[in-house]
Amino acid sequence: MKINTIELIISAVRESQYPTDQKKEFLLVGRSNVGKSSFINSIINRKNYARTSATPGKTQTLNFYKINDEFYLGDDYMDLLDKKYPGYGFAKVRNSLKKKFGLIIENYLKSRSNLQMVFLLIDFRHKPTEDDVLMYNYLKYYNIPVTVVCTKVDKVSKNNHQKNKNVIIKELNLNNENDIILFSSITKTGKNEVYDEIEKYLW
Ligand code: GTP
Ligand code: MG
Numbered sequence: 001m002k003i004n005t006i007e008l009i010i011s012a013v014r015e016s017q018y019p020t021d022q023k024k025e026f027l028l029v030g031r032s033n034v035g036k037s038s039f040i041n042s043i044i045n046r047k048n049y050a051r052t053s054a055t056p057g058k059t060q061t062l063n064f065y066k067i068n069d070e071f072y073l074g075d076d077y078m079d080l081l082d083k084k085y086p087g088y089g090f091a092k093v094r095n096s097l098k099k100k101f102g103l104i105i106e107n108y109l110k111s112r113s114n115l116q117m118v119f120l121l122i123d124f125r126h127k128p129t130e131d132d133v134l135m136y137n138y139l140k141y142y143n144i145p146v147t148v149v150c151t152k153v154d155k156v157s158k159n160n161h162q163k164n165k166n167v168i169i170k171e172l173n174l175n176n177e178n179d180i181i182l183f184s185s186i187t188k189t190g191k192n193e194v195y196d197e198i199e200k201y202l203w
Contacts, residue, residue: 001195002068006044009064009072015107019064024201025072025114029135030121035151038185039121040065040075043194050075071116071202109142116201117145119194124150124164124182128171136172147181147197148172154184 010017028036040050044067063075109115118139122128128136139146148168156164165180174180181197183190 001199003044004068005066006046006049007066008049009066012062012064015111018062018112019066019072022114023066023071024116025064025074025112026116026198026201027074027108027112027118028121029118030151031129031131034121034123035183035185036075036121039119039149039151039183040073042183042185042188042191043073071198072114109144115144117147117197119147119149121149121151122168124153124156124168127167133171146179147194148174148179149181149183149190149194151183151185153182153189154186 009019012018028039030036037050041047044050044065050063050065065073065075067073120132120136120139122132136146136148150165150168153161161182165182168174168180181190181193183194
């Protein structure tokens with residue numbers, strides 16, 4: 001796949017601002033700081049088009065990037081959910097978060113008939129969090145195709161790749177290894193696999 005044009009269409013704070021032209025859409029989900037914006041920058045071959053942040057939880061909008069005038073990449077959905085609850089893993093906000101988490105994504109899934117597939121970004125260095133697992137199961141429940149992207153692969157020594165991959169397969173209960181892409185925005189590992197995955201849906 002060749003990236004010819006990219007355009008940030010809108011940084012939406014509410015549903016009424018989402019694009020309505022029905023182009024195919026791919027959504028990124030993943031907790032704060034997992035590397036969503038870096039992933040987008042890698043995919044569109046730019047250094048800092050999607051703003052990356054050293055401070056977790058900075059991005060608080062749902063950004064729609066239109067690529068080749070053909071499809072959308074939606075960035076930072078979980079951060080939108082995360083807005084009121086920075087560090088959503090903390091027990092004190094868990095119940096309220098889960099309520100919110102369910103409601104907003106449910107609305108999104110209901111209204112986005114153009115949604116093709118979700119990239120679930122997980123930090124390759126760690127075991128998936130409870131919320132990562134919850135999100136994966138949630139998407140599966142709604143029959144949304146999911147591609148698991150393990151980020152920051154450059155930070156894990158090659159010796160541990162298979163081990164860490166196995167942990168993710170086990171925790172998410174994946175059927176086969178093909179559901180997983182090992183990705184690094186530093187080395188660009190996995191970039192072509194991401195393109196291939198998107199292209200499957202563009203016909
Ligand atoms: P929020 O929008 O704040 O939720 O974060 P995000 O998920 O968009 O993450 P972002 O792309 O801003 O990256 C967070 C930090 O991780 C930044 O310091 C990035 O430089 C770093 N980072 C992201 N991807 C990688 C990667 O593949 N390898 C390494 N080594 N660092 C990465
Ligand atoms: Mg971001």
